[in-house]
Ligand SMILES: Nc1ncnc2c1ncn2[C@@H]1O[C@H](COP(=O)(O)OP(=O)(O)OP(=O)(O)O)[C@@H](O)[C@H]1O
């Protein structure tokens with residue numbers, strides 16, 4: 001609806017490429033090394049974090065730093081229910097718990113604008129971390145917990161499913177009425193409200209939907225950590241990484257955050273093993289360079305090439 | 318029959334009284350003008366009607382039902398649409414998409430994508446923006462952005478349209494077109510309540526005019542009566558004496 005003259009061949013190609021990639025990934029554990037499977041699961045995690053962050057923050061421009069709170073909620077769901085319930089249920093509960101947390105936090109704070117909203121979401125991570133700490137020390141008498149161990153292949157498949165669901169959701173929202181409402185809020189919130197958009201409802205539901213995927217990811221990835229405590233589960237890195245990866249990839253297109261997260265996650269893997277002490281420094285440099293020279297991220301760069309190669313005809317602004 | 322009634326509307330901003338005990342009504346199908354010097358409280362009054370701001374005191378009734386206390390989107394869905402004194406289009410969305418937001422969300426019933434698009438195309442034609450449907454709204458001239466706001470407001474299928482200084486910043490030709498547009502909107506059966514500083518426009522287009530000064534209603538009547546009113550002339554002469 002936004003880009004009306006869409007080419008049917010274009011859609012067909014996109015569809016068949018997606019299907020091929022999906023089949024490739026689904027059969028991958030059959031022939032790839034276990035190292036590749038583990039790395040890919042980590043990359044999937046970063047893509048889900050980044051893409052779900054951009055579902056809400058991309059169109060609305062409300063910069064959320066709550067990802068770590070949602071991820072941590074998922075991680076704790078797994079630590080608490082992992083031994084009692086089947087894995088898919090645990091993952092579902094992780095998602096729902098984060099969804100509910102986002103509903104509550106969103107209803108309280110989405111009237112805050114700009115930097116105030118970001119600060120609150122940042123505070124939310126700290127708040128829940130300390131609540132959890134208090135709860136553990138005073139009520140359970142421990143500080144950390146052991147998480148059930150799940151084999152790498154299962155983690156991989158659960159992450160693959162979550163990734164597919166996140167991409168599907170992000171795509172569907174972009175093309176829907178709901179997506180138009182989100183965009184109108186980001187463009188001019190006051191006008192959106194006076195044009196009939198229920199801004200609070202739209203913002204809170206988008207925030208909660210994006211939190212769902214983050215929580216579910218936390219629940220499955222927690223099994224990788226084996227032992228967790230509130231400091232491990234509610235790590236600020238997971239609030240900032242999605243923002244950085246989305247900026248790096250570019251938010252104008254769906255594939256922007258996907259590329260950004262893939263490149264970042266892969267770089268992290270390489271850098272952390274070869275330069276364990278300097279890898280954050282490398283990230284810093286990459287980020288500064290991309291902000292300075294790639295204002296629209298990798299996606300913007302690719303669109304620029306497309307324009308030069310095919311002319312401006314097929315490139316949507 | 319009146320479509321909008323207000324009694325005892327009062328609004329303070331800190332120590333400043335922007336509106337003090339205003340009462341008025343808008344008749345179904347008329348074009349009512351609202352004039353007054355800068356800072357008189359005109360935009361504030363529109364803000365209260367459209368629920369951008371809550372009144373400190375007083376009630377506003379639309380078609381007999383109290384609308385004070387509702388949210389902006391609820392007032393819009395009931396049938397009151399507005400434009401803004403300082404234009405507020407969705408700058409990076411296409412002109413057509415701007416209008417479609419109105420058709421999709423501004424009505425009590427749900428509208429299919431095809432219907433929304435069809436109506437939006439028709440409304441762009443109505444305000445004279447057909448040629449610009451596909452470009453981003455930020456690339457329109459100021460005059461055209463104002464026309465786009467009108468189209469977006471009309472897309473919400475209003476019964477009452479609040480226009481806040483539609484003609485400010487337009488050149489004489491554009492003012493002529495805007496005056497014609499206001500009359501055509503009324504001919505569609507939509508009641509118009511408009512704030513305007515362009516006297517020629519307000520005198521020609523409006524059937525009735527209300528005058529605010531320092532948050533108080535100082536006069537109300539036909540254009541002829543207002544032009545002849547001593548109080549009104551004093552207020553405006555006083556203003557130009559300072560300027
Ligand atoms: N949000 C606000 N906070 C504080 N004061 C405000 C606010 N909005 C308006 N005012 C003040 O209230 C008074 C009335 O403002 P309003 O915008 O309603 O005037 P107006 O009649 O529309 O004037 P103009 O012709 O300049 O548009 C002014 O003194 C203005 O400074």
Ligand SMILES: [Mg+2]
Pocket residue numbers: 359360361402
């Ligand atoms: Mg004003």
